Amino acid sequence: MKNGDLHTLNQPLTLPCGTVMKNRMVKAAMTEGLAAPDGLPNERHAKLYRTWAEGGCAVLITGNVMIDGSHLERPGNVILDHELDEAERSAFSAWAEAGSAEGCQVWMQLSHPGRQTPKSVNPHPKSASDIKLRLPGGQFARPEPLTTGEIGQLVERFAAAALTAKECGFSGVQIHGAHGYLISQFLSPSCNRREDEWGGSIENRARFLRKIVSAVREKTGRNFAISVKLNSSDFQKGGFGPEDARQVVKWLQEGGVDLIEISGGTYEQPRMLEFEGIEPVQEIKTRASTRAREAFFLAFAAELAAQxxxxxxxxxxxxxxxxxxxxIAADGISAIGVGRPMCGDPGCVGRMLKQGADLPRFEKSLGSPRSFLGVNSPIRLIKIVASFSVMAWYYDQIVLLGDGLENDPDTRTFTRFLALQGRESKWMKARRAWLEQQRQVPAD
Ligand SMILES: Cc1cc2nc3c(=O)[nH]c(=O)nc-3n(C[C@H](O)[C@H](O)[C@H](O)COP(=O)(O)O)c2cc1C
Known part of the structure; x- marks a missing residue:
């Protein structure tokens, strides 16, 4: 670890919109699952984000906030899909304020899951086309294709949510265009089979994302940070690939996006977490010299950064x-996103920025990537349950932070998975009861 490295990571960064990040470190989006059935942020979000803000990053990107309450990604999502009343506004403002401690910024990640949501959460998902997720276990329903009118309404919802986020004190938004959620479904030729202006060529498949970006910019103005999270590839045969990604990055830059986050993978091929998917990975051809490094998508991003x-x-x-x-110094990357280390050790980035300490690798103790029975089991159902079980460990750490408690090092992930299933089905019941109660309250 050289002194120059610490200097590099601590350098401020001025984004095209004029926002200054105090250093190069960003907490990547991680779904919190902490909202009550009303979908509002609460004191647990505030506690969690204050802790993370004190942890040293320049920007905290929130977990995916749903722009349509009828289409959740998981129980406990924050929902921002309507004009807020005063009390609701203060709930969002308190969240933004907590994450803005120590000169940190909070950007809200906006998303729609499309078909990538369990049946138990949404038995009637929508997507670009009616292509079901190819995961065993019957967990995911066949989606219904969105109509042109519905697509237009969703563009407006993204823009309206971004404006509300700005008014509530968030200093930016991130549009989630990665990981197989709705925007990523539109981008992918394997699940977007539309024959209208929203499908077919990459121009058409990217239209939804580009319209969202320009609608968000129009509503929020020039001095507001807009980021997009984009896959370098879906790593699936016939899916969104690196050639598509290069073109979309070019358009996003022309469209005035301030920070493009490069990731990769989907539920079917979860490369963002370095889990194996259900099919052989379609690797990206990259320069051999950078291939061996620790970061999964760096080689591709470095090639993009050159242009x-x-x-x-x-x-x-x-x-x-x-x-x-x-x-940063050799590959031309401007900022680094960190996810999992922040769940079990919220102060790790601050220690790295001061003393050069490396970040914890919780993934090592949660099952070796080569283990026979685990996330890389040859038995597809075991592989999937094992991946979701590992996720349950991270979800639990986020809940503990929200409650102001210490990280729990117990790594028996399967029992956590079972407990999570129980909690989440209870939440869904409470959500349905809440919605029913709302229907009975006459509108003003
Ligand atoms: C518990 C958990 C929740 C996540 N939720 C989201 C999310 O809401 N939105 C998103 O874009 N990525 C999400 N991710 C992916 C992370 O942002 C990140 O891309 C991934 O963890 C890889 O980074 P890491 O190796 O630093 O963890 C999540 C990851 C974890 C572990």
Whole structure:
């Protein structure tokens, strides 16, 4: 670890919109699952984000906030899908304020899950086309294709949510265009089979994302940070690939996006967490010299950065200060996203920025990537349950932070998975009861 590396990571960054990030470190979006059935942020969000803000990052990107309450990604999502009343506004403002401690900024990640949501959460999902997720276990319903009118309404919802986020004190938004959620479904030729202006060529598949970006910019003005999280590839045969990603990055830059976060993968091929998917991975051809490094998507992002005008951020696998500093100094990356280390050790980035300490690798103790019975089991159902079980460990750590408690090192993930299933089905029942109660209250 060289002194120069610490200097590199601590350098401020001015984004095209004029926002200054105090250093190069960003907490990547992680779904919190902490909202009550009303979908509002609460004191647990405030506690969690204050803790993270004190942890040293320049920007905290929130977990995915749903722009349509009828289409949740998971129980406990924050929902922002209507004009807020005063009390609701203060709930969002309190969240933004908590995450803005110590000169930190909070950007709200806005998303719609499309078909990528369990049946138990949404038995009637919508997507670009009626292509079901190819995961065993019957957990996911066949989606219904969105009509042209519905697509237009969703564009407006993204823009309205972004404006509300700005009014409530968030200093930016991130549009979730990655990981197989709705925007990513539109981008992918394997699940977007539309024959109208929203499907077919990459121009058409990217239209939904580009319209959202311009509607958000129009509503929020020039001085508000807009980020997009984009896959470098879906790593699936016939899916959104690196050629598509290069073109979309070009358009996003022309569209005035301030920070493009490069990630990759979907539920079917969860490369963002370095889990194996259900099919052989379609690798991206990249320069061999960078291939062996710790970060999953760096080689591709470095190639993009060579031609890019807007700042790029890369997330996935970064754990060493030297690796991150090199990505910035040698590969032209502007910011580094960190996810899992922040769940079990919220102060780790601050220690790295001061003393050069590397970040914890919780993934090592949660099952080796080569283990036979686990996330890389040859038995598809075991592989999937094991991946969701590992996620349950991270979800639990987020809940503990929200409650102001210490991280729990017990790594028996399967029991956590079962407990999570129980909690989430209880939440869904409470949500249905809440919606029913809302229907009975006459509108003013
Ligand atoms: C518990 C958990 C929740 C996540 N939720 C989201 C999310 O809401 N939105 C998103 O874009 N990525 C989400 N991710 C992916 C992370 O943002 C990040 O891309 C991934 O964890 C890889 O980075 P890491 O190796 O630093 O953890 C989540 C990851 C974890 C572990």
């Amino acid at each position: 890019a005008r807007a700042p790029l951020m890369v997330t996935g696998g970064f754990r060493t200060a030297a690796g991150m500093a090199e990505a």
